[in-house]
Amino acid sequence: MIVILxxxxxxxxxxxxxxxxKKDKKLEYSISATTxxxxxxEINGKDYYFLTEDExxxxxxxxxxxxxxxxxxxxxxxxxxxxxxxxxxxxDIIMDIDVQGAExxxxxxxxxxxxxxxxxxxxxxxxxxxxxGTENKDEIKSRLxxxxxxxxxxxNFNYVVVNKDLKECADxxxxxxxxxxxxxxxxxx
Amino acid sequence: MIVILxxxxxxxxxxxxxxxxKKDKKLEYSISATTxxxxxxEINGKDYYFLTEDExxxxxxxxxxxxxxxxxxxxxxxxxxxxxxxxxxxxDIIMDIDVQGAExxxxxxxxxxxxxxxxxxxxxxxxxxxxxGTENKDEIKSRLxxxxxxxxxxxNFNYVVVNKDLKECADxxxxxxxxxxxxxxxxxx
Numbered sequence: 001m002i003v004i005l006x007x008x009x010x011x012x013x014x015x016x017x018x019x020x021x022k023k024d025k026k027l028e029y030s031i032s033a034t035t036x037x038x039x040x041x042e043i044n045g046k047d048y049y050f051l052t053e054d055e056x057x058x059x060x061x062x063x064x065x066x067x068x069x070x071x072x073x074x075x076x077x078x079x080x081x082x083x084x085x086x087x088x089x090x091x092d093i094i095m096d097i098d099v100q101g102a103e104x105x106x107x108x109x110x111x112x113x114x115x116x117x118x119x120x121x122x123x124x125x126x127x128x129x130x131x132x133g134t135e136n137k138d139e140i141k142s143r144l145x146x147x148x149x150x151x152x153x154x155x156n157f158n159y160v161v162v163n164k165d166l167k168e169c170a171d172x173x174x175x176x177x178x179x180x181x182x183x184x185x186x187x188x189x
Numbered sequence: 190m191i192v193i194l195x196x197x198x199x200x201x202x203x204x205x206x207x208x209x210x211k212k213d214k215k216l217e218y219s220i221s222a223t224t225x226x227x228x229x230x231e232i233n234g235k236d237y238y239f240l241t242e243d244e245x246x247x248x249x250x251x252x253x254x255x256x257x258x259x260x261x262x263x264x265x266x267x268x269x270x271x272x273x274x275x276x277x278x279x280x281d282i283i284m285d286i287d288v289q290g291a292e293x294x295x296x297x298x299x300x301x302x303x304x305x306x307x308x309x310x311x312x313x314x315x316x317x318x319x320x321x322g323t324e325n326k327d328e329i330k331s332r333l334x335x336x337x338x339x340x341x342x343x344x345n346f347n348y349v350v351v352n353k354d355l356k357e358c359a360d361x362x363x364x365x366x367x368x369x370x371x372x373x374x375x376x377x378x
Binding site (some may be wrong): 116154158160161171175176178179180182183187 | 305343344346347348349350360361363364365367368369371372373376
């Protein structure tokens with residue numbers, strides 16, 4: 001089972017993935033590759049694979065991505081190798097991904113559970129991005145514009161969760177994962 | 190949303206419903222009517238509506254049941270009035286029901302979430318029924334036979350939960366309810 005957590009920037013996707021993986025031995029986090037700058041406290045190979053544009057292009061040529069997309073001037077990609085390893089090990093996988101990427105993954109792999117994570121409102125998302133202080137004004141504008149576009153895709157997802165409170169939101173996603181593990185479509189009957 | 194908990198006798202359905210309703214203000218328990226004898230500790234109007242055969246037939250004639258069925262020589266029915274009241278109050282409803290009844294409810298109402306509750310194995314179900322000490326040998330045989338038949342219907346359910354441990358099982362069902370409340374099909378988008 002692959003759990004996709006998608007939604008606008010500032011919805012808290014990455015933090016949530018980390019919280020969930022820590023408490024669930026059957027769940028692994030798919031680390032994305034990106035060309036965006038490393039933020040304070042982020043570790044290469046743990047939070048993201050931080051690549052230069054040249055490195056990213058090489059990975060593309062070497063067909064190492066399940067999907068990749070340009071979002072807000074930076075490239076983001078989902079490396080294949082770990083995904084297939086986890087699938088072989090019968091682990092469940094969680095990934096945070098942009099809405100375009102979610103669409104591609106849905107078409108390439110089976111057994112996808114997709115969750116759209118909404119910030120309580122877009123002002124709140126705006127505030128969180130500003131607080132993060134890592135984006136300039138143009139980037140913020142671009143992220144908010146694409147947030148509005150992304151929300152239109154919500155109908156293609158299985159679940160919608162509003163991230164009012166991080167702990168509460170993590171509990172809901174945990175419930176979704178537990179429920180899906182008991183879904184008849186995953187039973188051998 | 191109506192949550193149906195079905196499965197063989199001795200799987201722990203009624204106990205689980207009670208546990209879940211106690212902890213969830215949005216969830217109401219649909220009390221069944223039955224012609225079977227009251228067991229020790231059971232309260233009329235709380236655990237079941239205990240009716241005589243004549244009373245049960247009158248309720249049938251007055252069209253007061255959403256569904257009714259004869260199971261193991263006794264009649265069981267789901268009264269309509271409370272169900273419609275809870276639906277009007279935007280409450281979720283949980284009901285424990287036999288497999289035949291589940292089929293009827295599924296055809297009559299929308300927005301059903303159906304859970305098949307399995308005892309860890311049928312010997313265990315056997316043991317629980319014997320422990321309860323309320324059924325005679327023929328009744329036990331009849332219940333076990335129908336358990337085997339009921340399990341064949343499992344594919345028509347949304348979820349399957351094995352009741353190894355009552356607390357654990359209640360947590361899984363709680364997760365299913367939380368997940369379903371966040372399903373895209375219940376969002377107004």
